[in-house]
Amino acid sequence: xxxxxxxxxxxxxxxxxxxxxxxxxxxGYDSAGLAILDKGVFSVLKKTGRVVxxxxxxxxxxxxxxxxxxxxxxxxxxxxxDNNAHPHISSDGKIALVHNGVIENFLPLKHFLEGHGFTxxxxxxxxxxxxxxxxxxxxxxxxxxxxxIESVRQSLMQVEGTYGIAVLCTDYPDQIIGARKSSPLIxxxxxxxxxxxxxxxxxxxxxxxxxxxxxxxxxxxxxxxxSITTMEDNRVHASIETVDWAPDAVELGDYKHFMExxxxxxxxxxxNAMRGRFSQDSSTSHFGGLTLTPQELRHIDRILFCxxxxxxxxxxxxxxxxxRFARIPVEVEYASEFRYRNAPLDKxxxxxxVSQSGETLDSLAAxxxxxxxxxxxxxxxxxxxxxxxxxSDGGIYQRSGPEIGVASxxxxxxxxxxxxxxxLYLGRLRDMSYEDGIRFVEALKxxxxxxxxxxxxxxxxxxxxHKYAHHRDFLFLGRQSLFPIALEGALKLKEVSYxxxxxxxxxxxxxxxxxxxxxxCPSVFLATQKSIIKKTLSNIQEVKxxxxxxxxxxxxxxxxxxxxxxxxxxxPHCHEALKPVLATVPLQLFAYYTSLARNCDVDKPRNxxxxxxxx
Ligand code: M6R
Numbered sequence: 289x290x291x292x293x294x295x296x297x298x299x300x301x302x303x304x305x306x307x308x309x310x311x312x313x314x315x316g317y318d319s320a321g322l323a324i325l326d327k328g329v330f331s332v333l334k335k336t337g338r339v340v341x342x343x344x345x346x347x348x349x350x351x352x353x354x355x356x357x358x359x360x361x362x363x364x365x366x367x368x369x370d371n372n373a374h375p376h377i378s379s380d381g382k383i384a385l386v387h388n389g390v391i392e393n394f395l396p397l398k399h400f401l402e403g404h405g406f407t408x409x410x411x412x413x414x415x416x417x418x419x420x421x422x423x424x425x426x427x428x429x430x431x432x433x434x435x436x437i438e439s440v441r442q443s444l445m446q447v448e449g450t451y452g453i454a455v456l457c458t459d460y461p462d463q464i465i466g467a468r469k470s471s472p473l474i475x476x477x478x479x480x481x482x483x484x485x486x487x488x489x490x491x492x493x494x495x496x497x498x499x500x501x502x503x504x505x506x507x508x509x510x511x512x513x514x515s516i517t518t519m520e521d522n523r524v525h526a527s528i529e530t531v532d533w534a535p536d537a538v539e540l541g542d543y544k545h546f547m548e549x550x551x552x553x554x555x556x557x558x559x560n561a562m563r564g565r566f567s568q569d570s571s572t573s574h575f576g577g578l579t580l581t582p583q584e585l586r587h588i589d590r591i592l593f594c595x596x597x598x599x600x601x602x603x604x605x606x607x608x609x610x611x612r613f614a615r616i617p618v619e620v621e622y623a624s625e626f627r628y629r630n631a632p633l634d635k636x637x638x639x640x641x642v643s644q645s646g647e648t649l650d651s652l653a654a655x656x657x658x659x660x661x662x663x664x665x666x667x668x669x670x671x672x673x674x675x676x677x678x679x680s681d682g683g684i685y686q687r688s689g690p691e692i693g694v695a696s697x698x699x700x701x702x703x704x705x706x707x708x709x710x711x712l713y714l715g716r717l718r719d720m721s722y723e724d725g726i727r728f729v730e731a732l733k734x735x736x737x738x739x740x741x742x743x744x745x746x747x748x749x750x751x752x753x754h755k756y757a758h759h760r761d762f763l764f765l766g767r768q769s770l771f772p773i774a775l776e777g778a779l780k781l782k783e784v785s786y787x788x789x790x791x792x793x794x795x796x797x798x799x800x801x802x803x804x805x806x807x808x809c810p811s812v813f814l815a816t817q818k819s820i821i822k823k824t825l826s827n828i829q830e831v832k833x834x835x836x837x838x839x840x841x842x843x844x845x846x847x848x849x850x851x852x853x854x855x856x857x858x859x860p861h862c863h864e865a866l867k868p869v870l871a872t873v874p875l876q877l878f879a880y881y882t883s884l885a886r887n888c889d890v891d892k893p894r895n896x897x898x899x900x901x902x903x
Contacts, residue, residue, distance in 0.1 A: 289362035289897040290388035291315035293490050294454035294464040297481025301356035302346045308490035309339045309360045314692050314898035316362025319373035323384040325456050326353030330384050334373035357454040359386035362897040366411030376415040378422030379407040385418035389450035389471040440465050454484050463510040468501050471901050472647050475499040482509040488531050489538045489690050499526045500673040537689045546891045547693035551876050555736040557698040560687040561705040571725035572716040573709040579682030588638045594623040594654040595642035598696040602703035604772035605868045613715030623654035639665040644699040645899040646674020670699050693891045694898045695783045697876050704869045731863030738860040742873040752855045753881035765794040766814030773868050777875035784883035784890050794827045805836040813840045816867045821846045
């Protein structure tokens with residue numbers, strides 16, 4: 289959560305910082321602020337609300353400074369006020385700091401600093417760190433090397449918690465210090481300029497050359513060069529990598545919202561997830577990043593999947609597919625639970641962490657816990673060079689391109705596609721026949737055009753969304769591999785339209801949720817599985833008998849009875865195992881249009897942040 293940007297170069301820093309913050313707003317948008325260092329003096333602007341509020345202030349101030357830091361906040365310590373917005377200036381006026389993360393031991397440090405004459409004007413943990421750096425800076429008077437780097441290093445050795453930071457000091461008018469621990473920080477290497485940011489998207493239009501900083505590294509940038517050292521003050525030889533995201537991938541183009549853009553990009557993002565990953569005879573898939581040999585994979589007795597939110601839903605689908613195709617027992621855990629549960633795992637367990645951002649703190653912690661226990665731990669991530677991608681033993685990139693809308697859409701269907709291909713790969717290593725493999729690959733290859741067919745129904749689904757947008761409660765019901773899609777549909781609706789929605793296995797409804805059924809509580813049924821359609825139809829009858837409105841998603845081969853549902857969405861016929869992918873798309877459109885009908889901020893829903901880097 290929170291996004292930070294630091295800039296040093298030849299251009300006025302303000303606009304670069306504002307542009308960067310706007311692209312990072314998905315990480316938090318309670319308040320924003322920036323500090324420009326010009327002629328040894330900080331000019332600081334901060335305001336609650338969106339980045340645009342700071343932009344308005346900046347237009348008036350017209351600071352010409354070419355070095356500065358900025359921040360968009362997702363509040364943790366301290367309410368949403370101008371004072372609590374970053375940057376935080378040390379009480380002696382020397383240090384300005386922006387911070388993404390949480391300083392857990394801020395209270396004892398605060399008492400210590402108060403004892404040394406430092407004062408505080410906010411309720412944040414971050415101000416403690418800016419004063420701590422100022423304290424060390426003062427005590428290091430007469431130090432021979434770079435005094436700011438050393439004071440940052442000494443301060444970071446004292447703090448417990450997580451951080452991605454950018455620091456300015458009035459005595460060093462040309463340099464920014466950055467450091468990270470469990471919060472992302474990336475260096476963009478431009479033409480005569482350097483940019484520090486939480487995410488590549490912040491500077492994708494300026495440069496695609498990046499250095500992915502690692503935990504416990506401290507970077508110093510000035511107008512001409514950068515240098516990286518460890519906490520032990522050893523020099524790090526960093527390699528500059530090129531990210532291949534097209535710069536316009538972070539632009540809205542002709543779309544009104546990123547959620548809309550990303551939903552409509554799915555034919556392409558699903559295609560990208562599959563490209564080059566089928567065997568020559570099209571009977572199985574392969575992944576370059578899976579560091580285990582087929583022999584090693586054959587010895588796996590159990591697979592554990594961990595993720596959060598939508599990623600967790602994709603893991604639940606994987607459980608069905610892998611158990612069905614490969615007959616390997618699969619467990620799925622919330623990453624946040626796994627890390628503290630100390631679950632006994634079988635010796636031959638393989639662990640997969642699924643995370644779009646690759647930065648979700650709970651998922652990262654699950655990965656670290658799994659590796660600590662010695663399990664081979666692979667990752668499925670979208671963001672190249674993200675912490676989870678780098679810390680895992682190997683894995684698969686989603687290739688979805690940047691996902692900016694807070695509600696995950698194209699990244700989720702790419703995860704489902706990759707997990708379906710993984711199930712195929714593992715199945716073919718075991719009992720799945722060549723013919724079944726061929727059939728499944730053919731079905732996978734059809735997905736992009738089938739998703740496009742569903743997208744052609746957008747206007748129809750928009751009309752349905754309008755009809756139900758005034759309701760306050762929804763049930764989403766599906767069975768087997770469609771149950772996780774019911775959860776996903778409910779999550780999407782909750783996130784972007786603030787309607788209470790619950791996902792349930794359809795047959796579980798009669799064990800409690802049926803009490804909610806009334807004309808005021810519509811149910812969305814995923815009635816796409818021919819083998820159990822009669823059971824699902826009975827569940828729908830139960831809802832109708834109690835006056836509950838029903839929206840059903842079905843396929844032609846299910847022969848859904850006319851007039852049973854109040855509204856019916858028909859998706860193309862596809863392989864049973866791929867129905868989760870297709871059934872997701874109408875639910876995304878439904879949530880998107882409901883959000884618009886309710887005038888919600890669809891790309892930046894209240895209280896949420898795209899990348900959850902706190903516990
Ligand atoms: O980046 P991750 O995939 O690790 O993120 C996990 C969740 O925070 C994320 O899926 C969240 O639930 C989304 N807002 C869902 O739309």
